[in-house]
Amino acid sequence: MYICTNSNDRTMGSNVRVRFAPSPTGPLHIGGVRTALYNYLFAKKHGGDFLLRIEDTDQTRFVPGAEKYIVESLAWCGISPDEGIGGEDRGNGPYRQSERKAMYREYAERLLASDKAYIAFDSADELDVMRQMAKEAGAANWQYNYITRGNMKNSLTLPKEEVEAKMAAGEPYVVRIKLPRDHEVRFEDNIRGWVSVNTNNMDDKVLFKADGMPTYHLANIVDDHLMGITHVIRGEEWLPSAPLHVMLYEAFEWSCPEFAHLPLLLKPDGPGKLSKRDGDRLGFPVFPIDWKNEQTGESANGYREFGFYPDAFINMLALLGWNPGTEQEIFDLAELITAFDLSKVSKSGAKFDFEKGKWFNQNYLRGLSQNQLASELKRELDNSGLTYKEEFLGKIASMMSERATFSKDLMTEGMFLFQAPVEYDEKTRKKKWRQESAQMMQDLVNRFVDLKDFTEGPVEEAFKNYLSENDLGFGKVGPSFRLAVTGKGMGPSMFVICEVLGKEEVIERIKKAIRVLG
RNA sequence: GGCCCGUUCGUCUAGCGGUCCAGGACGCCGCCCUUUCACGGCGGAAACACGGGUUCGAUUCCCGUACGGGUCACCA
Numbered sequence: 001m002y003i004c005t006n007s008n009d010r011t012m013g014s015n016v017r018v019r020f021a022p023s024p025t026g027p028l029h030i031g032g033v034r035t036a037l038y039n040y041l042f043a044k045k046h047g048g049d050f051l052l053r054i055e056d057t058d059q060t061r062f063v064p065g066a067e068k069y070i071v072e073s074l075a076w077c078g079i080s081p082d083e084g085i086g087g088e089d090r091g092n093g094p095y096r097q098s099e100r101k102a103m104y105r106e107y108a109e110r111l112l113a114s115d116k117a118y119i120a121f122d123s124a125d126e127l128d129v130m131r132q133m134a135k136e137a138g139a140a141n142w143q144y145n146y147i148t149r150g151n152m153k154n155s156l157t158l159p160k161e162e163v164e165a166k167m168a169a170g171e172p173y174v175v176r177i178k179l180p181r182d183h184e185v186r187f188e189d190n191i192r193g194w195v196s197v198n199t200n201n202m203d204d205k206v207l208f209k210a211d212g213m214p215t216y217h218l219a220n221i222v223d224d225h226l227m228g229i230t231h232v233i234r235g236e237e238w239l240p241s242a243p244l245h246v247m248l249y250e251a252f253e254w255s256c257p258e259f260a261h262l263p264l265l266l267k268p269d270g271p272g273k274l275s276k277r278d279g280d281r282l283g284f285p286v287f288p289i290d291w292k293n294e295q296t297g298e299s300a301n302g303y304r305e306f307g308f309y310p311d312a313f314i315n316m317l318a319l320l321g322w323n324p325g326t327e328q329e330i331f332d333l334a335e336l337i338t339a340f341d342l343s344k345v346s347k348s349g350a351k352f353d354f355e356k357g358k359w360f361n362q363n364y365l366r367g368l369s370q371n372q373l374a375s376e377l378k379r380e381l382d383n384s385g386l387t388y389k390e391e392f393l394g395k396i397a398s399m400m401s402e403r404a405t406f407s408k409d410l411m412t413e414g415m416f417l418f419q420a421p422v423e424y425d426e427k428t429r430k431k432k433w434r435q436e437s438a439q440m441m442q443d444l445v446n447r448f449v450d451l452k453d454f455t456e457g458p459v460e461e462a463f464k465n466y467l468s469e470n471d472l473g474f475g476k477v478g479p480s481f482r483l484a485v486t487g488k489g490m491g492p493s494m495f496v497i498c499e500v501l502g503k504e505e506v507i508e509r510i511k512k513a514i515r516v517l518g
Numbered sequence: 519g520g521c522c523c524g525u526u527c528g529u530c531u532a533g534c535g536g537u538c539c540a541g542g543a544c545g546c547c548g549c550c551c552u553u554u555c556a557c558g559g560c561g562g563a564a565a566c567a568c569g570g571g572u573u574c575g576a577u578u579c580c581c582g583u584a585c586g587g588g589u590c591a592c593c594a
Contacts, residue, residue, distance in 0.1 A: 055594060057594080124591080127591085140519060202590095209592040210592055236589095240522055263523090325532070325533095327532080349587060350530065350531090402557040402558090403555075490554050490555035491555060493554095
């Protein structure tokens with residue numbers, strides 16, 4: 001039996017080193033961002049290092065711009081690598097596997113020399129045929145393993161001379177791990193506890209490809225070892241290959257890092273893990289920032305551009321699969337670092353809930369000061385090319401903030417403050433605009449004309465005086481007043497709106513409403 | 519299908535043998551505040567997948583079943 005041999009508690013001291021190792025095959029999914037976040041939180045919590053390494057061993061899947069996207073996404077989230085891509089070079093580089101290509105062959109050969117691996121000449125096509133035949137015969141999954149390898153073209157079955165001749169002739173070959181038969185591979189996952197798999201159920205995975213590049217499995221183990229990684233924190237989709245990785249550490253006679261396999265982010269509705277399609281289908285982003293593949297034209301929407309604040313986004317992701325064990329839900333990055341604990345990460349997948357995500361953003365927005373809200377609003381207005389009075393920005397921002405989830409709502413929810421209504425809400429018009437409304441509005445105009453100070457207080461006073469002097473209820477005049485000035489049936493206090501709009505504008509709007517609504 | 523992992527309100531989750539006729543949050547519903555909307559306050563409906571054990575006692579431990587997920591490439 002092989003048991004992962006790792007030293008007991010590596011969170012002590014300041015030697016924790018973790019890495020986020022994405023493959024640059026496209027934009028980074030929010031699940032990936034969460035993995036990076038957990039790695040980062042764990043490292044910072046223990047005073048360790050967070051490295052960013054690019055796993056680009058598959059030349060065929062390289063997507064230009066993807067690496068830059070990854071770095072920019074993490075930066076937006078406030079996750080900064082201590083070392084590696086986007087961080088410092090501390091002598092453990094290069095940090096792109098494609099640039100480390102030369103060193104992997106040596107490790108493959110080491111395994112070959114110690115009989116932990118072997119050379120195989122079977123082509124990908126030949127293997128496909130084997131799999132296909134097995135499938136048609138109704139057999140279980142065909143595997144290249146301790147049973148089948150005896151019938152394949154490899155250095156275990158072929159005479160030594162023939163193997164050498166083939167290699168000399170330049171025939172393509174791969175290096176496969178030689179798994180021992182019937183051994184229980186065990187390792188203790190920091191989230192799941194003991195995980196155990198028998199090598200009889202595993203296959204002799206390719207470690208080194210015919211194109212001269214290592215596979216993920218080899219490169220990953222070699223790099224983690226060389227870079228001194230102490231904790232491997234990654235998605236659950238890696239759990240099935242973790243035993244193979246343990247066997248590789250074993251074969252190299254290296255000690256294993258600690259493992260922690262994170263639960264997956266699942267679709268909000270149906271079964272399966274969250275995908276780009278779900279975002280398109282359900283109308284929410286699945287990526288941190290906007291993405292555009294210049295070659296294919298493929299694009300995707302991001303949280304940043306959707307209007308999320310990085311803190312809110314991070315807060316939302318952190319709570320998806322982890323909780324502090326208390327009732328606190330609102331955290332900034334620093335608080336997350338102190339509260340984070342791998343043992344509090346849940347085991348089961350989390351269905352993604354965009355509604356809750358919006359709540360985090362709304363919550364964050366409410367925490368902003370009036371000045372901050374004002375500058376958010378100003379930015380939105382400037383982007384839209386709308387005109388506004390600078391001195392009212394703060395007032396408008398705080399007035400609109402209670403009905404805003406995103407910065408853009410500060411503006412869009414109060415559009416009538418920047419543009420005169422072009423149409424009037426039909427429902428309100430039918431229910432509230434009566435025969436006598438036009439006359440009432442005219443009466444109000446007459447009173448407003450004489451008002452010297454057209455601020456909230458005086459406007460309210462004038463309005464209420466009109467009501468009491470004519471024995472009218474608020475409900476008789478208020479709604480049509482609002483309709484006339486804003487075109488809407490609901491919204492913030494009319495008196496504040498009047499102050500912001502100014503006397504001339506209010507009077508003009510009422511007059512127009514009288515003409516249009518009759 | 520094989521292997522691995524998982525299973526508490528609709529959703530995210532608390533719970534690490536008695537404190538649980540199960541707590542919080544989002545969402546939903548109602549009431550109050552406001553002669554509008556929103557905010558806020560208060561309240562409500564809503565869950566331990568099932569079956570066996572172990573135990574004086576299981577949401578909590580073990581085993582099955584069911585269901586869900588992941589993975590089975592010279593991709594990561």
